[in-house]
Amino acid sequence: QQQVKQSPQSLIVQKGGISIINCAYENTAFDYFPWYQQFPGKGPALLIAIRPDVSEKKEGRFTISFNKSAKQFSLHIMDSQPGDSATYFCAASPNNAGNMLTFGGGTRLMVKP
Amino acid sequence: DAGVIQSPRHEVTEMGQEVTLRCKPISGHNSLFWYRQTMMRGLELLIYFNNNVPIDDSGMPEDRFSAKMPNASFSTLKIQPSEPRDSAVYFCASSPQAVSGELFFGEGSRLTVL
Numbered sequence: 001q002q003q004v005k006q007s008p009q010s011l012i013v014q015k016g017g018i019s020i021i022n023c024a025y026e027n028t029a030f031d032y033f034p035w036y037q038q039f040p041g042k043g044p045a046l047l048i049a050i051r052p053d054v055s056e057k058k059e060g061r062f063t064i065s066f067n068k069s070a071k072q073f074s075l076h077i078m079d080s081q082p083g084d085s086a087t088y089f090c091a092a093s094p095n096n097a098g099n100m101l102t103f104g105g106g107t108r109l110m111v112k113p
Numbered sequence: 114d115a116g117v118i119q120s121p122r123h124e125v126t127e128m129g130q131e132v133t134l135r136c137k138p139i140s141g142h143n144s145l146f147w148y149r150q151t152m153m154r155g156l157e158l159l160i161y162f163n164n165n166v167p168i169d170d171s172g173m174p175e176d177r178f179s180a181k182m183p184n185a186s187f188s189t190l191k192i193q194p195s196e197p198r199d200s201a202v203y204f205c206a207s208s209p210q211a212v213s214g215e216l217f218f219g220e221g222s223r224l225t226v227l
Contacts, residue, residue, distance in 0.1 A: 034215070043117070043204050043218025044156070089156065099144055099208040099216060100169070103156040 003027050004092050006104030013111050019077040021107045023090035026071065030092040033066065034101070035075050038087045047088070048075070080111045115139070117219035119205050125225045131193040134222045136205030137186055144208040146216060147180055147190050151201045159203075162188065195226045 006023045013019045023033075034049035050057045050064040050073065057064045063076040077084055087108050091101040118137040126132055138145050147159040160170040162182045170180070177196070182188040192199055202223050206216040 041220065043206070043220050044216075045218065046215045049215075099146075100161065101158070101216065105155045 003030075003102045004090060004104040006090050006107060008107060009105065010108045011110070013080045013109065015080065015082060015111055015113050017080050017111075019075075019080045019084065019109055019111070021075045021088055021090070021109070022072065023074065023092075023104050024070075024072045025092050027092070027094065027102075028071070029094040030102075032093045033064070033073050034091050035062075035064065036089045036091060036103075038089065038106075044089055077109075080109075082111045082113050085109055085111050117205055117207050117217055119203075119219035119222050121222055122220065123223045123225075125227065126195055127227050128196055129194040130226075131191065132195045132199075132224060132226075134190040134203050134205075134224070136188045136190070136219060138188070138205070138207030139217055140186070142207035142209050142217070143185075145182060145188050146206040146208070147188070148204040148206065148218075149201045150204060150221070156204075159190070192224075195224075197226045200224055200226050 004025050031052055035047045036044035037047040038044040048059050048062050048064055050066050052068045055066050061078045066073045087106045089106050090104040093101050120135045143164050145162040149157045149159055157172055159172045160180045161168050165182045178192055180190045202221040204218050204221045206218040208216050
């Protein structure tokens with residue numbers, strides 16, 4: 001059972017554009033929602049994370065938007081750069097088990113110069 | 114500071130052979146995870162250790178897979194006998210206990226079973 005569904009599977013954006021990746025979850029016990037970034041040949045690395053007590057979190061060009069009632073959250077990358085080209089994973093974990101992550105299927109982002 | 118160290122980075126073996134993947138977590142981290150990554154199934158959690166004790170191994174595919182953590186600085190994932198469908202990238206990750214959600218991943222071990 002896929003508890004975290006991620007879309008799109010791949011995304012091509014022009015340099016300077018906005019990249020948007022969406023995730024939806026089913027388990028209402030989830031209360032921690034990180035995004036991981038993975039470059040080819042490397043392991044995933046934490047990019048940004050949010051808890052459901054806020055609807056938005058921004059760090060530089062990266063923003064998470066969270067909709068608790070819809071059980072959806074999204075990653076927005078503003079002013080996308082070729083260096084942002086990577087695979088992005090959303091994830092979720094339940095109460096009191098912050099590091100027991102369930103990952104989405106991943107989105108391969110390509111930012112064209 | 115050294116990150117999570119995995120070995121080997123690449124392994125090519127023949128069906129039926131035993132494969133052992135190794136992981137050294139970040140010093141001071143109490144939790145260790147083994148993940149498998151494939152195009153079809155994405156990132157799957159195989160097993161999770163806390164303070165060297167296996168907590169959740171429900172993701173281990175079958176009895177051919179086993180994992181150990183004999184001490185805080187070393188873990189192994191063993192596949193015996195290996196099959197072509199085991200071909201994947203296997204990641205080890207560690208995390209400070211009770212800290213919310215940040216996993217530190219190694220660079221992975223790419224396994225090809227012919």
